[in-house]
Amino acid sequence: MKRYDLDYYINGLKSQNNVVLAQSITLVESKRSSDQELADQLLNEIIKETPSTIRIGITGTPGVGKSSFIESFGGYLIEQGKKVAVLAIDPSSQRTGGSILGDKTRMETLSKNPKAFIRPSASGSTLGGVNNRTREAMLLCEVAGFDTIIIETVGVGQSETLVNNMVDFFLLMIQPGSGDDLQGIKKGIMEMAHGIVINKADGDQAKLAKRSKSDLLNALHLFAASETGWSTQVELCSALEKKGFDAVWQMITAFQDQMTGNGLFKQNRSDQNVTWFEDRVNFGLLQQLIDHKELMELQKELKVKVRQNELSVSKATSQLLNRVRQLLTSSK
Numbered sequence: 001m002k003r004y005d006l007d008y009y010i011n012g013l014k015s016q017n018n019v020v021l022a023q024s025i026t027l028v029e030s031k032r033s034s035d036q037e038l039a040d041q042l043l044n045e046i047i048k049e050t051p052s053t054i055r056i057g058i059t060g061t062p063g064v065g066k067s068s069f070i071e072s073f074g075g076y077l078i079e080q081g082k083k084v085a086v087l088a089i090d091p092s093s094q095r096t097g098g099s100i101l102g103d104k105t106r107m108e109t110l111s112k113n114p115k116a117f118i119r120p121s122a123s124g125s126t127l128g129g130v131n132n133r134t135r136e137a138m139l140l141c142e143v144a145g146f147d148t149i150i151i152e153t154v155g156v157g158q159s160e161t162l163v164n165n166m167v168d169f170f171l172l173m174i175q176p177g178s179g180d181d182l183q184g185i186k187k188g189i190m191e192m193a194h195g196i197v198i199n200k201a202d203g204d205q206a207k208l209a210k211r212s213k214s215d216l217l218n219a220l221h222l223f224a225a226s227e228t229g230w231s232t233q234v235e236l237c238s239a240l241e242k243k244g245f246d247a248v249w250q251m252i253t254a255f256q257d258q259m260t261g262n263g264l265f266k267q268n269r270s271d272q273n274v275t276w277f278e279d280r281v282n283f284g285l286l287q288q289l290i291d292h293k294e295l296m297e298l299q300k301e302l303k304v305k306v307r308q309n310e311l312s313v314s315k316a317t318s319q320l321l322n323r324v325r326q327l328l329t330s331s332k
């Protein structure tokens with residue numbers, strides 16, 4: 001990768017150059033320490049800009065139609081005058097088959113639109129883990145003029161919580177289904193969602209989709225009201241037939257208006273910054289411990305002893321942590 005200076009990136013982003021945007025994301029994702037230094041400077045510059053944007057996270061089980069929805073809903077938003085950036089957190093490296101390529105082809109029309117920017121996010125070593133650079137990529141997109149950021153993630157593992165922690169609006173996508181199917185949706189995810197969109201409400205499934213909507217609304221009534229004053233809404237759509245987009249977009253803007261009005265929009269982003277910082281610090285500390293030869297050796301020895309019941313877990317823990325403390329104080 002060719003390297004440029006800080007001004008190159010800043011000017012390129014500010015002039016809404018998508019090539020520079022892509023290069024900036026690559027820089028931020030780079031593991032080279034010289035790149036990381038430059039990336040830190042760049043990020044530190046751009047956080048001073050606060051463009052008005054909406055960050056939407058979309059989760060849902062594989063095959064529910066997230067990518068198809070983003071492809072056609074993205075097009076709809078661009079028609080409304082928006083600029084849409086799509087970042088996909090793709091855990092497919094850990095699954096077989098990999099769907100990044102699939103996503104690319106499914107977003108063919110959108111990816112050709114100059115008002116759209118699509119980028120699968122490098123998941124780093126951990127699936128959607130704290131060291132992943134999606135948040136940074138999002139900030140870069142915003143400075144480059146994208147006002148609507150959509151983050152797609154497959155609903156597996158902890159990815160929902162991760163995405164919820166970096167977006168304003170969290171959208172759960174489901175398919176029309178029977179009561180049993182609906183019961184399979186994890187309660188935690190339902191509670192987290194600001195909106196539930198039932199996709200594939202077309203053809204034979206249109207009727208079932210309507211029934212799913214009323215079932216869901218009934219189920220949602222049983223949940224305690226959210227502290228934010230927002231109650232989860234349910235909308236129908238068809239990514240295939242490009243139907244229902246007005247209602248989905250109205251839901252998102254109503255949310256944004258309400259949260260801006262009560263001050264929670266800004267507060268949520270500030271809270272997310274702090275959580276993000278804490279996560280990174282924890283991750284960094286852990287990494288330092290792992291990289292420390294002596295501590296690793298000690299840990300290995302202690303593991304053997306714990307395994308054989310030669311040493312209690314609490315004793316072994318204090319031995320290791322005491323050594324950490326010694327190292328910390330001696331390096332002061």
Ligand SMILES: Nc1nc2c(ncn2[C@@H]2O[C@H](COP(=O)(O)OP(=O)(O)OP(=O)(O)O)[C@@H](O)[C@H]2O)c(=O)[nH]1
Pocket residue numbers: 060061062063064065066067068069099103106154199200201202203237238239240241
């Ligand atoms: N009938 C109908 N089919 C749809 C609709 N949206 C998507 N599909 C189909 O559902 C399948 C899966 O769509 P994707 O958009 O790849 O789903 P996804 O949720 O992104 O899947 P992963 O990225 O693998 O998690 C495809 O065969 C689509 O053609 C819709 O609105 N109606």
Ligand SMILES: [Mg+2]
Pocket residue numbers: 066067068099103152
């Ligand atoms: Mg997809």
